[in-house]
Amino acid sequence: MARALITGVTGQDGRYLARLLHGKGYEVFGLVRGQNNPKIDILHRELPFVTVLNGDLLDLSSLLRAFAASDPDEVYNLGAISYVAYSWENAMLTTDVTAKGVLNMLEALRLHSNGDVGRIRFYQASSSEMYGKVQEVPQSESTLLWPRSPYGVAKVFGHYMTINYRESYGMHASSGILFNHESPLRGPEFVTRKISSAVARIAADLQTTLTLGNLDAQRDWGFAGDYVDAMWRMLQQDEPDDYVISTDETHSVREYLDLAFARVGIDDWSPYVEQDPQFMRPAEVDLLIGDSTKARERLGWKPTISFEQLVHMMVDSDVARVNGTAVEH
Template structure:
């Protein structure tokens, strides 16, 4: 009989790629969608006949219990949250309700309604905030520096506590920044690849960015969701960092994106201090030693391949308009 999986955050970047992966593997896939999000199904429109949409909300525990009872999933992936860091400063309480307390409600619903389900919690490198070591490992202390990171830290430790207290098969994947053509344009990677494509096509003439020397650990969202699935196939639950294991600067990203369209980036890109973030004294870079050794997982796409893939996607999409 086919395995069943429930995905929260189905309409997001990761949710849509995970749904694709699970459908390919023969799963019966259910997606938890808030009624207010039901119109925003663009990323999964091609899966509409293969994924069953169920209405529920992380703010409402009874709806979570109903959905888990109805779908009776073997695996539950919680990818839903308020995930835009700047917004967490203007809406800190709402961020806490969804990103932190929503996980408590979900864990408690699993404990009561389907305690044998395997649970994946999307943790985040933002839990490290200003880490005291680089690269970070699964043992690095949490020092979040924004409300989103604080909420993710709460959710992470609740997941670990439910595993220890109730014996739930619950795992946390500490994901670093991961990108794809389905990424929102408010995020710097997509902002740059889209701008390069638009400038190449004469649809734009310049790009303003913040600190070009800021460095990030970027990987491909498809690689990340594969790691999530692999984590739930192990005999014992555990927590893992999901990352590329290397950093690149925003400057490298700009150079690579504009090289893909045959342009000199220095003719189009200017620095605007308004886009600067606070100083980052220690680099956020994830060690993938543990996930590599224990789960035999490695990213399949290089930084350059990811940039090229996204620029090509934006060029094609814009050319078809």
């Protein structure tokens, strides 16, 4: 039985990935920070097959203990402070966790492997936010990185550190440059879930308005369940590499609003949506669209859920949640 260690296991991607690996027969271990972490209840309730290990990306000794306890064949480093807006408010903490945490994981793997670093395969969760002020459209693995947020800068550090350990020590270390991926498990602070939740509440007369920032920002949005499949495929390759994972389509926040409100029978959303400068980024990333040709050709991967299906899935889930009929996703 293969063994996998997942950091960030309580997040959206971690939960989808844990289910995927469990379905493939893996023994799954999840790293959780703090004994009294309230998110542990999520694992016990939704993912009872996950063995919970206590650890902190900022504490190398705790990571070494987690490696010793799990002795993994594969490691998926998804743990990070991942909310971009928060990274401006807490740039130093974001840097410590999202950047230095990657270095700690790589070093823990190197030390645990006792010189045989190739036997453990490592996945690093890189991000399309690394492209920032995009230098070409669409963005591929070779596009110059120009991050526009502390989060993006931290992800660039982790991305290049992963490449450095791969080239310096011969690690089987791959990075997935994932474009925006959403699901009903997305946190309520992210714009897609913020919209779907508000739409459900507005339809139920529990809320009257929705306040957003830049409605013209464009993103390449896909389904998180598809994207964790790409993570797994990367670690099944004979040689490690970096891959862009995206739908290769771009949509604006306005398009998301159109589909979300229409799903509950509201054709004109303008009376319900307000804009507030406090939700504008200090340095906006206006257009992100990926070129996933390499992943499609080498990994045999492609998205299975369309943008419209994704929006409907999220709205339907929040409508069910508001009505007390929520189901697991």
